[in-house]
Amino acid sequence: APGATSPAVNTLGTSGNDTYNGVLDSLTAANNSYQALDNIDGALGIDTLNIIGNGAGANTVTPLFLTNVEKVVVRDVDATLTTTVNLANATGVTDVINDSSVANVVFNNISTAAVTAKNLATAGLDTTFTRGAAPVTAALTINLENLGTAAVVGAAAVQTGKVESNDGNNDATSVIVNATGYVDVVSANLTGTGVAGTHTAETVTINAAG
Numbered sequence: 001a002p003g004a005t006s007p008a009v010n011t012l013g014t015s016g017n018d019t020y021n022g023v024l025d026s027l028t029a030a031n032n033s034y035q036a037l038d039n040i041d042g043a044l045g046i047d048t049l050n051i052i053g054n055g056a057g058a059n060t061v062t063p064l065f066l067t068n069v070e071k072v073v074v075r076d077v078d079a080t081l082t083t084t085v086n087l088a089n090a091t092g093v094t095d096v097i098n099d100s101s102v103a104n105v106v107f108n109n110i111s112t113a114a115v116t117a118k119n120l121a122t123a124g125l126d127t128t129f130t131r132g133a134a135p136v137t138a139a140l141t142i143n144l145e146n147l148g149t150a151a152v153v154g155a156a157a158v159q160t161g162k163v164e165s166n167d168g169n170n171d172a173t174s175v176i177v178n179a180t181g182y183v184d185v186v187s188a189n190l191t192g193t194g195v196a197g198t199h200t201a202e203t204v205t206i207n208a209a210g
Helices: none
Strands: 003-005 019-024 039-041 048-053 059-061 065-067 071-076 083-086 095-099 105-108 114-120 127-129 140-147 160-165 174-183 185-189 203-209
Touching: 019 059, 048 083, 071 083, 071 105, 095 105, 114 127, 114 160, 140 160
Parallel strands: 019 048, 039 065, 048 071, 059 083, 071 095, 083 105, 095 114, 105 127, 114 140, 127 160, 140 174, 160 185, 174 203
Antiparallel strands: 003 019
């Protein structure tokens, strides 16, 4: 089971804001501390599951028992293959976050959760997501924070990759994009390449600061 930091003492959460930490490593089983069968119930509070994608292989997990954990944060620390988290069985997730990764990250079946990409400085690095097996019309929020790097003397600017949906069931009627800090990203869209049909939101709101 993943480690938990105060105030949690095990995978059963408390009334506080509990944090659970787990590692995925498809090539070295001894490094794995989070598996699909781990039972995590965050109970009350705003709880967070931090997942580290490690090793040179592709890492994929579909949690079977993830309840009342509001934030799922992924950080891929090996610049080789993608880390994928499938939330088809999870309940209560309100935010999925790609933070400080050096390889692509995929979130599947996020339903109405907001999508955040932050602190990414690798050229062409993508954050992609699917909302579910059936059309999801609820408003979609995409948060962009510190993506890419500005040009400086001796070094060109770095543009990160896409932050977008890659399924055909993203029918959000409105999209809110919040940008904070320096943001240089290829695109932040509802649909990705290879999607049959076009899904156009009725309203798109862009908020920028920093």
